[in-house]
Amino acid sequence: MSYKNRFVFSLVVSLPLLVEMFLAPFGYHIPGGDWGEFLLATAVMLVSAGPFVKSAWAAFKHHHANMDTLVAIGTSTAYLYSIYAMLNHQAVFYESAALVVTLILLGQVFEERMKHSANGAVKKLLDLQAKDAEVLRDGKMVMLPLDQVVMGDVIRVKPGQKVAVDGVITEGKSTLDESMVTGESMPVEKGVGDAVIGSTMNNTGTFMFKVNKLGKDTLLSQIVEMVKKAQTSHAPIEKMVDKISNIFVPAVLITSIVTFMVWYVFFGATVGQALIFMVAVLIIACPCALGIATPTALMVGTGRSAKLGILIKNGEALEAANKVKTVVFDKTGTITVGKPKVTDVIGDERTVLSVAASLEKSSEHPLASAILERAKSNGLSFAEATDFQAIEGKGVQAMVDGKLAFVGNDKLLQDHKLGAQLSKQMTALQTEAKTVVIVGLDDQVIGLIAIQDAPKPSSMSAIAQLKQRGLRTVMLTGDNKLVAEAIAKQVGIDDVIADVLPGDKADHVKALQASGPVAFVGDGINDAPALTTADVGIAMGSGTDIAIESGGIVLVKNNLEDVVQALALSEKTFSRIKMNLFWAFIYNALGIPIAAGVFATLGLTLSPELAGLGMALSSLSVVANSLLLNKVKLTSNAKEHVAV
Structure with a gap:
């Protein structure tokens, strides 16, 4: 039975007890007197309080005590004592047991509603999915339900329609609104060869695209899965809370017993009076607020990050991001656009480009693509390369003609000499932040190709904001040191580690971790070990599947300013968690003495019913405090876009 149904049942059954509690001084009693109260309280204990008792018993069998232990013992004690008192013609406290259960369930119903509100990001994402698609079948366009679309299908999308699934445009062009998935508010121009994302909205043109991802493999499905996992994950700080609860609950049980004994033995209270103090201590001390302090903040934090186009996979990544001291960046595709272009060719251009393109035509490296694009634009033909061989960390070689x-x-150059003139030209190009490719034939260097990849527009701003947060920034790249330092100077990065072999990136990250927690930002296959080694791996959404899988945080928009957003959100989330824990502890610290009757001589006491209400309000305040994360400003100049 759900919290809501248990609460409704408990409220209806407890109402007569509540009415009697207020009207008894005026002579009102429910039919059946104590036996009537017994029947009502028994129904509440069996139906509504039963799960608390089962949970407490399960914890006891594993030698643990949880939050339900205090509720179960407190309400059961009041209920069982009332049976004893009824049989011995003494005052009963059935209303205390029934009303405490009702008020605790009231708090949990509100918690569930607020959690449901925090979890709305996932439901909104799922609602974005298209229901059908116009598919090319047997030479005709037919409208089919989404579950009948298969890999390789060609789909037509008209203006105002949603893109059904992920794919690549084969015909036509358009502008698409991808804000619901990426958080980017500006429409994105797309043409032949560009990827489209399922559930995004087509604005202006009509285009055809070929399906390359379906079902759970689409970006939207992956986002939904990541958000779900993140919202149900646990942060390391929760282990500390669990340890505290394991000590706190037994301590409260002992305190409640001591409270009973002191009032009964030393202050001459009746068993019933002493029992009221004991039950109040058990109820007011129930650390429900303590238990939800962390998960509610994590749920809201990860939900908000999804709206910003920042996918935080789990609580561990969110907590680790809060402690980062150094942010390390890959260069190509991370700090730079990742679409380099040939700017200079030194030597006989046709020969140099033809030889280089012949060797690079099978490579998927961005630099190879730049060379091939320039060679094709010059109308050059490529010779067949044989005996192809990779030279690790240096380049490739093969037989050509x-x-x-x-x-x-x-x-x-460790294996081949470079003439003085070429050496001078190479240094000049590198100081202009251009990557220089050496081209050789018949054991002779025949020329140089200069390639430049411009920094992303967001790089300089992101680095500046990270510095404002007191973080050290480092570029870790396999590129030449002169080129790397030139790019670093343009965007304002503190330190450069260049000429790094792909397999050595993780070792450099380990070395940097000696100075404190490290976040690594990258996008390539060769970045995967570093992403995994770093305390926080931040993968660019445009990167390879391996890089995205290795990162704990994924930036869907490929905007480096989102690194700042992710770190800021982590800081704000953990600030809320600490605030929640503080108030939960303060509440218990102040409430227990009052419930135990320490201030009874001053007329300040707490009945079990009020203790239950106070506990419910404490939990609600924690959830409400977590929900305020949705309103907190993250950075001074960051623009937030709603992605769901």
Whole structure:
């Protein structure tokens, strides 16, 4: 039975007891007197309080005490004593047991509603999915339900329609509103070869696209799954709370017994009076607020991050982000756009480009793509390369027209000499933040190709904001040191670690961790080990599947300012958690002495019913405080967009 149904049942059955409690001085009693109260209280204890008792018993069998232990013992004590008192013609406290259960359930009903509100991001995401698609079948366009679409289908999307699933445009162009998934408010222009995201809205043109992802593999489904997992995950700080609860609950049980004994033995109270103080202590001390302090804040924090286009996979990543001291960036595709272009060709352009393109035509590296694009634009033909061989960390070599050709970075100069003029030109290009590719044929360097990848517009702003937060910024790249330092100077990065082999990135991250927790931001396959090694791995949404899988945080919009947003949200979330824990502890610290009757001589006491109400209000205040995360300003100049 749900909290709501248990509460409704308990409220209806307890109402007569509540009425009698207020009207008894005026001579009103429910039919049947004590036996009538017994029947009503028994119904509440069996139906509504039963789960508390079962939970407490299960914890006891595992040698633990949980929050339900205090509720179960407190209400059961009042109920069982009332049976004893009724049989011995003494005052009964059935209303205390029934009303405490009702008030505790009231608090839990509100908690559930607020959690449901915090979890609305996932439901809104799911509602975005298209229901059908116009698919090309047997030469005709037919409208089909989404579950009948298969991989490789070609789908037509008209203006105002939703993109059904993920794919790549094969014909036409348009502008798309991707804000519901990426958080980016500006429409994005798309043409042939560009990827489209399922559930985004087509604005202007009509286009055809080929399906490449379905079901759980689509970006929207992955976002939903990540948000779900994050909202149900646990942060390390919760382990501390669990340890405190395991000590706190037994301490409260002992305190309640001592309270009973002191009032009964030393102050001459009746068993019933002493029992009231004991039960009040048990109820007021129930650390429900303590238990929900962390999960509610995590739920709201991860839900809000999804709206911003920042996917935080779990509580561990969110907590770790709060402690970061150094942020390490990959260069290509992370700080830079990731679409380099050839700017200069030194040597005979046709020969240099033709040799380089012949070796690079099978490569997927961004630099290779730039060379191929320039060669194609010049109308050059590519020779067939044989005996292809990769030179780790340096480049590639192969036989072209019977001669040994090679293409690579300046580490190749360890094996090949560079003339004085080419060496001078190479240094000049590198100081202009251009990556230089060395091209050789027949064991001779025949030319240089300069390639430049411009920094993203958001890079400089993001680095500046990170510095304002007192964080150290580092660029970790396999590129040449001169090029890396030139880019770093443009965007304002503190330190540069260049000429790093792909397999060594993780080792450099480990070395940086000696100075404090490290966040690594990257997008490539070679970044996966570093993303996993870092305290927080932040993957760019445009990166490879391996990189995205390795990161604890994914930036859907590929905007580096979202690194700042993620760290700021982590800080605000854990500030709320600490605030929640503080108030939960203060509430118990102040409430227990009052409930125990320490201030009874001053007329300040707490009945079990009021203790139950206070406990419910305490839990509600914690949830409400967590929900305020949705209103907290994250950064001074960041623009928030709603993605759901």
